């Protein structure tokens with residue numbers, strides 16, 4: 001087996017983009033400042049110099065247009081990847097995402113596919129405040145016809161993106177701004193992570209933590225602190241929100257009988273509300289010895305001040321405290 | 331200079347046949363709906379038939395179009411099958427969308443029709459994307475976006491045109507200005523003597539044409555398509571026409587006068603073209619009659635067969651949402 005390579009999450013995304021474009025002429029990327037500038041978060045980097053400006057296309061500041069052109073290109077034989085500079089700006093593009101891309105295959109009776117990838121950085125923690133920090137994954141998971149992935153590691157960032165590019169359906173890839181600079185071990189070459197398969201990142205018998213995005217690493221860190229206190233946690237990362245690997249989640253919850261659901265997004269009608277519902281209407285329910293516990297962002301816009309921003313979404317300490325209470329009280 | 335359509339027997343006949351197919355199809359739809367035999371909603375383009383008929387003649391079969399909620403004419407002019415269209419509207423399994431789309435979502439990949447659209451201006455950036463795709467693949471195909479005057483108030487229109495202009499994409503934006511977006515008159519809405527004045531602001535050529543003049547629409551579209559195919563980028567066309575019927579089924583026509591409607595009925599594009607062909611000595615009264623008969627027979631057959639087809643089935647609805655991976 002080839003040796004693992006250590007690289008950052010954003011390098012892993014870039015590697016996937018390069019691999020896909022070198023392998024398949026139909027693949028190209030477009031978005032605001034993805035060319036010479038290298039992307040607002042530096043993700044596309046030097047790709048324009050390696051692949052040329054036809055394949056790495058700078059656009060005007062036109063999110064609805066960018067996604068719309070992506071839909072048209074995807075319907076006619078190309079494999080476009082569009083970058084939305086901040087996931088918040090998918091609001092501008094929502095018609096093309098929700099009413100066009102998501103529905104065309106179904107609405108047209110299966111006659112056409114829309115193999116479009118939309119990459120969008122989400123999440124808080126950068127001091128960019130309310131319009132540049134949201135976690136909007138539930139918006140997309142709520143629209144039949146879209147697939148939604150949320151890579152939490154560098155290897156998943158690469159592998160899920162490669163799978164997304166090959167998928168005949170529109171796939172929203174929600175990357176996390178705070179993860180871009182984190183490093184991880186990545187399998188070399190054209191290695192995929194299948195869409196729709198969760199990953200058990202740690203096992204322990206006392207409780208099961210299900211976490212997404214940046215909360216995965218926070219949950220793993222919390223699990224180490226808990227372990228020092230004698231509480232062992234399993235940590236499940238769904239990786240794909242739609243279609244959801246309910247089987248793995250249910251199985252891991254049954255093993256411990258306690259579940260803590262952690263998301264950065266606001267609590268009300270968030271993704272973990274769906275996970276809670278799945279657990280309560282399946283056999284997992286009868287194995288629970290504690291009520292299902294959700295730990296989520298406060299129901300507020302993300303504030304600017306660093307101490308307020310931290311308080312708005314679950315941090316490692318919050319996860320430790322919630323897990324401890326769950327295990328000690330039940 | 332090619333022979334004018336009106337002097338070319340085959341093309342004149344074909345143009346008339348297309349216009350009659352659109353008119354009779356929509357009259358049949360109106361009738362079925364009125365008798366409670368068709369459900370849903372629909373938007374009729376009766377009175378506007380010359381625009382798609384002429385524009386699609388300027389396109390090749392493998393060129394792309396995107397269409398609108400008022401899309402039957404575009405679909406038929408690009409070459410769709412009337413029976414499959416009718417079957418779709420009658421909620422049959424044999425319809426273009428297997429009963430999942432209805433009037434507002436008929437597409438026909440075989441004739442390059444990427445689909446009608448329930449969202450005003452939704453097809454504009456999609457057409458630009460198809461043009462980008464054609465350019466990247468080097469196929470020489472052109473895309474044409476049909477849209478209404480009302481669509482020009484949408485951000486999607488603006489963004490699609492901006493990107494197409496920046497990249498000089500092979501696309502034509504064809505506005506069927508039927509003077510109203512639902513009840514809002516385009517004159518009142520846009521504060522422009524003609525909508526093509528807007529093209530200059532996007533750095534692309536723009537032209538306004540009488541949309542009930544088949545030859546005129548053909549000429550400007552052919553020029554725009556040629557420019558697009560030769561790397562000259564997008565063109566905006568405003569074709570002025572009029573919808574005779576209400577916006578959709580619930581329209582009480584409170585925003586326009588009976589006189590205005592009657593005035594435009596006198597400018598019937600089909601009657602106009604029939605007269606022109608007879609005057610030019612290209613077609614005889616008997617020829618005209620033959621075209622009408624032919625279309626009547628075709629349509630009757632299409633309705634009968636569509637009616638007899640099996641109803642759309644709900645059993646694989648859940649499996650219809652996503653395309654199969656690896657298929």
Ligand SMILES: Cc1ncc(C[n+]2csc(CCOP(=O)(O)OP(=O)(O)O)c2C)c(N)n1
Nearest residue numbers: 400448449450478479480481508510511512
């Ligand atoms: C985004 C959006 N807004 C509003 C509507 C409702 N609507 C459907 S058609 C229409 C009028 C469109 O006018 P125009 O573009 O001129 O086309 P026409 O109906 O005249 O063919 C309206 C308001 C819609 N379908 N989509």
Ligand SMILES: [Mg+2]
Nearest residue numbers: 478479510511
């Ligand atoms: Mg109109």
